[in-house]
Amino acid sequence: MKWRGRRGSGNIIDRRRMGGRRGVAVGGAGGLGVLAIVVVGYFLGVDLTPLLDDRQLAPQGGGEVTAADEERAQFVSVTLADTEEVWSEIFATELGATYDPAELVLFKGATQSACGGASAASGPFYCPPEERIFLDTDFFVTLDRRLGAGGDFAAAYVVAHEVAHHVQQELGILSEVNAVRRQSDEATSNALSVRIELQADCFSGIWAARAEARFGSLEPGDIAEAMNAAAQIGDDTLQREAGRTVRPESFTHGTSEQRQSWFARGYEQGEIAACDTFSVETL
Template sequence: MQWRGRRGSGNIEDRRSMGAAGAGGIGVVGMLAVLAVGYFFGIDISPIVRELDQSQQGQSGTVPLTQEDEQWGEFMSVVLADTEEVWATVLPEQADMQYQNPTLVLFRGAVQSACGTASSAMGPFYCPNDQKLYLDTDFFDMMAQRMGAGGDFAYAYVIAHEVGHHVQNLTGTLQQVNNLRSRVSQSDSNKISVLTELQADCYAGIWARQAQDRFGTLEEGDLAEAQGAAEAVGDDVIQSSAGRTPVPDSFTHGSAQQRQEWLMRGFNSGDMAQCDTFAQAGL
């Protein structure tokens, strides 16, 4: 992926030096183990992360960013800047509305958002209440080491997917989804959640197409990296990795095949109208 030497976004809020003792105290390997438990088994282990953090707060204060931390920050700043430029054009042209830039919050271990306290175990997420994306870069280590889905374009896909949720928030989709999910059964709520995630994948594909056309971002193998990441975070793959038989009714993000298909639909079409997962499902 060609990203070095390009403009970075100013909409980055770096909290990695704040309350980082817990992450530093257990080490990267330990943190990856904690992340893996929460991610693969669907368990919110934020209390464990908070306890680890609180138990060592008195031993150390702020932790300086390493050279690797700085490089991660630069990379994500450039990717975020690319999404800003792409959606500032695509949204007015295709949805007749202005794009509002979100903020990307970098954190370690656990974080406080307008949607509540969250831990790294929950993975990257978007909070519509404050229009911020939250990401712990240790998640990228887990993608590479435990999920076999490494590569800079795979990581860029993760950011673009969360930005896709921001686009859904701006267009009113998230509010409609939340209203609908509150009135249906758990099984139907899961299906609506899947449609929401697949649309965000499709929007990530639109970004990838535009990034290539505008900036010449893609290198050989980049699309395969993004598809590999989409496959790795498929509900069926995650459940199988946890030693469980995949149960489609419990899916909340979509199967590996669905996530790859919608990512590529966005990439091949570049058209938001082709990302209407809800209409295709008859909603």
Template sequence: MRWQGRRGSRNIEDRRGRRGGAGMAGGIGGMGIIAVLLIGWFFGVDVSPFLTGGGGGYTSGPSRPVTEAEQREAQFVSVVLADTEEVWADLFREQVDAEYRPPVLVLYSGVTGSPCGGASGATGPFYCPADGKIYLDTAFFTTMEQQLGAQGDFAAAYVVAHEVAHHVQDELGILGQANRIRAQATPEQSNAVSVRVELQADCLAGIWARAAQDRFGTLDPGDVDEAIDAARRIGDDTLQRSAGRVPMPHTFTHGTSRQRARWFATGFEEGRIAACDTFSAPSL
């Protein structure tokens, strides 16, 4: 992905180098510490995009210098975020006749707080609808590569695009509807709704990838394959096997490896928001 020297986003809240603390919001479900760490490393299963619990105030402590590697990662995230802003502004005007309001992305180091609860290495990147912000510790990119085997800068771009896609869902009113349904559902039914939300976000990330290529021409050969490979590596079935467990479909919250790769590819091939209607799909 050709990103160096390109415009970055101003919608960045930089908390790196500061020590933050916050109480965890209520309602975060556990799947066992190993599963939480593995699955939470990618897209924050235990801090889902539907949480609206209280708490999560941020307090800063002593600062430390930001390393050169961290600064480079922040610049990369800023460029990807800027690309999503331009792409989704165009797509909203063209496809849903609406104005797109971009999210703020919070960069932090180690731990910080949000209205959806504490953010840390155990939660991974996540979108909090209570404040419309994305929370990301760029150290996650190293974890993604070394622990999950998802390599390449476009695999990292996919992480940002997926979380932005949750904001897109919020803007379209999808998260609010899903939250109301899940509040009245059994745990198994709630998980099933979550899977459709997450697969739709993968599909929307695919739409962004296609539009970014058409608009900016910044994708290198193999970039899309990197994103699809990342999607495969973080399917619920694959992560549960990595945790030494037999995959249990009724506990899935993000979809299988095959499903995640398929829906990202669908978004990339179709380029239309309407093609990402996972809620009406007879099969995933």
């Protein structure tokens, strides 16, 4: 992905030097068990650290912001700026509306949000009450080394997916569906969550296609990186990797195949109307 030398977003809130608890230690005895919990936490959007033994928590500060951290932050800023331009154009041309961009909070270790604590175990997430995305850039290292989803466009896909949740909020979809979920049983709530997440994957595909056309930023292999990332973070794949029985009724994001399919649909068709996951019977 060609991103260096291009403008960054003005909607970055940098909390990386504020300190806080440093998240979860994955080394040492029992590291694989801890890793499984952290991996599931990353993509379910739930802080699973209470399941860990106190000895596995590392009460450290935010740590030094390294040169690698700074480069990742710049990458996130440019990617966020790209999403702002793309979605502003789509809202104006397709909807006759104005897109109000989300803010993105960069943190290192842990921070607080209106949706609860953000940590290494909670992973990237969108918080609707604040209309903010929360992201620890160390996550990209985990994405690459632990989940086998390396490459800069895999990381861009993660950012675009969280921005897509903000797009859903701007369209009124997220608040409406979450209101129904709050009044539903667990199985129905999970099923609706899957449709939300797959629509966000589809919106991410739209962004990828528009970014390619608008900025010429995609390089050979970039879409393959995004498709691989989608495969690695499907609910079925994560449950298998965590050594658990695959339980479709517990899915909240969709299978690897579904995530790839809806990203590809957005990329190939390039229109919001193509991403209506709520009107189809089979996902």
